[in-house]
Amino acid sequence: MPELKRHDNRLGIWGWLGGGRWGMERYAYILHRVTGLGILAYFLMHICVTSLRAWGIYLWTGEGAFLDAPVFKVGEFLVFSAFAFHAFNGVRLILVELGFAVGKPIEPVYPYKSSLHVQRPLFLAMMVLAAVFFAAGSYEFWHGLAR
Amino acid sequence: MWENVAEVREVAFHVTRFTPERDVKPRVQTFQVPVRAGMTVLEGLHYIKENLDSSLVWRYSCRMGVCGSCGMLLNGRPGLACNTQIFDIAGTDLTVGPLPNFDVVRDLIPDLVPMFSKHAGLRPHVVREDAADQDDPAGEYFQTPAQLEEFLQFTYCIKCACCMAACPTLATDAGYLGPMPLAQVQRYNVDTRDGGRGERLAAAGAAHGVFRCHYAGECSRVCPKGVDPAKAIQHLKRQLVLDYLHLARRQKPCAKQHGPGKGTRDPQIPASPPRTIGA
Numbered sequence: 001m002p003e004l005k006r007h008d009n010r011l012g013i014w015g016w017l018g019g020g021r022w023g024m025e026r027y028a029y030i031l032h033r034v035t036g037l038g039i040l041a042y043f044l045m046h047i048c049v050t051s052l053r054a055w056g057i058y059l060w061t062g063e064g065a066f067l068d069a070p071v072f073k074v075g076e077f078l079v080f081s082a083f084a085f086h087a088f089n090g091v092r093l094i095l096v097e098l099g100f101a102v103g104k105p106i107e108p109v110y111p112y113k114s115s116l117h118v119q120r121p122l123f124l125a126m127m128v129l130a131a132v133f134f135a136a137g138s139y140e141f142w143h144g145l146a147r
Numbered sequence: 148m149w150e151n152v153a154e155v156r157e158v159a160f161h162v163t164r165f166t167p168e169r170d171v172k173p174r175v176q177t178f179q180v181p182v183r184a185g186m187t188v189l190e191g192l193h194y195i196k197e198n199l200d201s202s203l204v205w206r207y208s209c210r211m212g213v214c215g216s217c218g219m220l221l222n223g224r225p226g227l228a229c230n231t232q233i234f235d236i237a238g239t240d241l242t243v244g245p246l247p248n249f250d251v252v253r254d255l256i257p258d259l260v261p262m263f264s265k266h267a268g269l270r271p272h273v274v275r276e277d278a279a280d281q282d283d284p285a286g287e288y289f290q291t292p293a294q295l296e297e298f299l300q301f302t303y304c305i306k307c308a309c310c311m312a313a314c315p316t317l318a319t320d321a322g323y324l325g326p327m328p329l330a331q332v333q334r335y336n337v338d339t340r341d342g343g344r345g346e347r348l349a350a351a352g353a354a355h356g357v358f359r360c361h362y363a364g365e366c367s368r369v370c371p372k373g374v375d376p377a378k379a380i381q382h383l384k385r386q387l388v389l390d391y392l393h394l395a396r397r398q399k400p401c402a403k404q405h406g407p408g409k410g411t412r413d414p415q416i417p418a419s420p421p422r423t424i425g426a
Contacts (some may be wrong), residue, residue, distance in 0.1 A: 004167050004252065005167040005168075006167065006171060006250035006251060006252060007173055007251040008174075008349060009246075009247050009248065009250060009257065010243060010247070010248055010318060010321065011247045011248075011318035012318060012319055013319060014318070015247070015248070015315045015317070015318020015319060016315045016318065016319065022363075022365065022368075023364055023365070025317070025362060025363055025364035026363045026365055028363075029315060029362065029363035029364075030315075031363055032361065033361075037250050046174055055368050065282060069326055071214075079260060091166050093361060093362060095360065097360075097361075097381055097384050097385075098381075098384065098385050098388060099381045099382045099384065099385035102377070102381045102382070103378065104296075104297075104377045105296060105297055105298065105300040105301065105375075105378065105379075105382075106296075106300055106301065106302055107296070107300065108300055108372060108373025108374065108375070109298065110373065112197065112369065112370070112372075112373030112375075113368070113373075113378055114364075114367040114373070114374055114375045114377070114378065115364075115367060115378035115381065116364045116367055116368065116369075116377070117389050132174060133350075140254075
């Protein structure tokens with residue numbers, strides 16, 4: 001029997017981002033990945049930037065002046081924001097993925113109540129903590145720059 | 148939302164079509180369907196096939212949310228066509244497409260073979276050392292109601308693939324085992340009759356296994372049977388971590404109680420009536 005042509009319907013990256021009508025955990029999933037990639041990119045750049053010190057003091061001081069530009073300060077603030085979300089959401093994921101906050105198996109009775117409902121208070125608590133950490137850090141960051 | 152049950156309203160069905168002999172890629176065809184309250188998407192598709200275009204193809208069987216054949220992408224969300232009422236998800240427009248993350252064979256039919264291959268590879272059945280007894284059982288295995296509840300929720304899975312279509316990890320990693328097969332790993336691993344735990348855990352803990360899940364939760368959100376694959380997967384991760392740390396409680400598969408007629412009967416239980424067939 002000849003092989004029929006098929007259409008590859010895999011969503012790819014659009015599967016992360018697209019869809020619509022998703023729940024808040026889905027958006028946390030997307031943001032966790034994006035912030036994780038952002039923090040990783042920052043670490044790689046950080047290693048490159050600090051390794052310039054090995055090439056001599058003149059390059060190092062010149063680079064310091066260059067990195068004082070406002071655009072890099074905004075970049076640092078974005079890294080801090082990403083860290084605030086990633087760290088607190090990461091704590092939630094560790095607890096959830098170790099089975100602590102998803103509940104025990106139950107008889108499914110309509111309307112169904114899933115583990116998403118069970119872990120929702122933890123999710124909201126972690127987001128509040130992330131927001132408090134972000135607010136305090138933001139004040140310190142911009143206030144420190146103004147001084 | 149829909150007070151007058153006798154009233155009929157036109158809904159535009161935007162249906163994805165794909166004919167492999169003719170089309171290079173899927174196209175969308177729009178049909179005007181008269182819809183009354185309570186009408187399901189499956190009934191709408193039947194109306195199209197009977198009255199507007201007989202060439203429309205989809206897969207269905209039971210019409211009551213049991214067989215899991217009619218999984219589709221309904222207004223961007225995976226669901227069963229047979230237990231989704233049109234007015235619950237659509238006003239004047241409804242998009243109907245094949246489940247994503249699978250190849251499309253024709254129109255609304257996804258190729259589910261990759262999912263079932265992964266599922267079969269994880270030995271989704273009770274594994275016993277006494278294999279001969281499994282084929283010709285001569286007694287009961289002891290299991291308490293509490294032990295049954297540890298996996299009962301996950302036995303309701305109808306393999307409709309809605310969870311696989313909703314999974315964002317599967318969207319970028321075709322090798323990922325996916326919510327349905329992994330939930331079934333958990334279903335059999337916690338079954339006290341089973342002895343295949345180690346083999347399944349090795350497969351589930353491998354590179355494209357359970358740790359690719361990061362709890363987007365979509366599988367549980369779209370599951371039409373309340374199986375909650377995300378919960379099963381998190382419990383499975385816990386098992387793997389405890390196993391790695393040598394903290395897991397190891398227990399042998401439960402023993403068989405007795406053969407037919409060899410056990411002692413509880414005198415409180417009345418005798419069964421005489422057999423009418425095969426006496």
